[in-house]
Amino acid sequence: AxxxxxxxxxxxxAEGNPLTVKCTYSVSGNPYLFWYVQYPNRGLQFxxxxxxxxxxxxxxxxxxxxxxKSQTSFHLKKPSAxxxxxxxxxxxxxxxxxxxxxxxxRLQVFP
Amino acid sequence: xxxxxxxxxxxxxxxxxxxxxxxxxxxxxxxxxxWYRQAAGRGLQLLFYSVGIGQISxxxxxxxxxxRPQDRQFILSSKKLLLSDSGFYLCAWTRDTTGxxxxxxxxxxxxxx
Numbered sequence: 001a002x003x004x005x006x007x008x009x010x011x012x013x014a015e016g017n018p019l020t021v022k023c024t025y026s027v028s029g030n031p032y033l034f035w036y037v038q039y040p041n042r043g044l045q046f047x048x049x050x051x052x053x054x055x056x057x058x059x060x061x062x063x064x065x066x067x068x069k070s071q072t073s074f075h076l077k078k079p080s081a082x083x084x085x086x087x088x089x090x091x092x093x094x095x096x097x098x099x100x101x102x103x104x105x106r107l108q109v110f111p
Numbered sequence: 112x113x114x115x116x117x118x119x120x121x122x123x124x125x126x127x128x129x130x131x132x133x134x135x136x137x138x139x140x141x142x143x144x145x146w147y148r149q150a151a152g153r154g155l156q157l158l159f160y161s162v163g164i165g166q167i168s169x170x171x172x173x174x175x176x177x178x179r180p181q182d183r184q185f186i187l188s189s190k191k192l193l194l195s196d197s198g199f200y201l202c203a204w205t206r207d208t209t210g211x212x213x214x215x216x217x218x219x220x221x222x223x224x
Binding site for chain 1: 143145153154155157160162199201203205207210212213214215216217218220
């Protein structure tokens with residue numbers, strides 16, 4: 001079955017420290033992978049995606065993600081976290097015309 | 112540029128009442144359209160998607176239905192709301208091209224009492 005896993009319900013990090021939000025996937029064929037962020041009572045905002053090419057993908061707000069085919073992972077990273085990065089983050093993989101989402105990881109950045 | 116609208120933004124409805132949520136997309140043609148529900152601020156559940164006018168695919172059998180009367184309009188309906196229909200409803204669109212990004216609307220918060 002095709003799926004996405006976000007193993008951490010919540011990630012806590014101090015402002016200024018690097019952050020990582022984990023995502024692993026299971027799909028047949030080449031994966032098309034996405035990261036979204038959701039602020040309270042808002043829709044999802046697109047951060048970045050991997051389709052093909054460089055394994056390191058850069059996106060909005062200083063975020064980047066590394067595609068690792070051997071580990072079937074697509075972890076979201078940022079070198080220096082901001083309090084304003086606190087939000088709910090979703091990883092997703094495209095399967096035909098649909099997106100399969102992970103369960104989400106709540107990122108809390110403390111001042 | 113493309114824009115996606117949803118209304119209403121919030122809705123409080125009694126159990127057993129009907130429902131109609133609307134989603135429209137501007138600035139593109141023949142988009143794929145999607146309805147999701149998000150409960151308790153966590154995971155997204157895909158309810159329906161549409162690849163063209165009048166073409167609706169249902170992902171989860173439940174108390175809801177969807178229609179696409181026009182190319183860029185997607186409507187989510189219910190004849191009789193249940194308490195369990197409460198949640199945050201999100202509409203999304205994408206171009207029908209492999210690898211294209213799915214873009215989300217601002218959402219509708221539905222509370223069924």
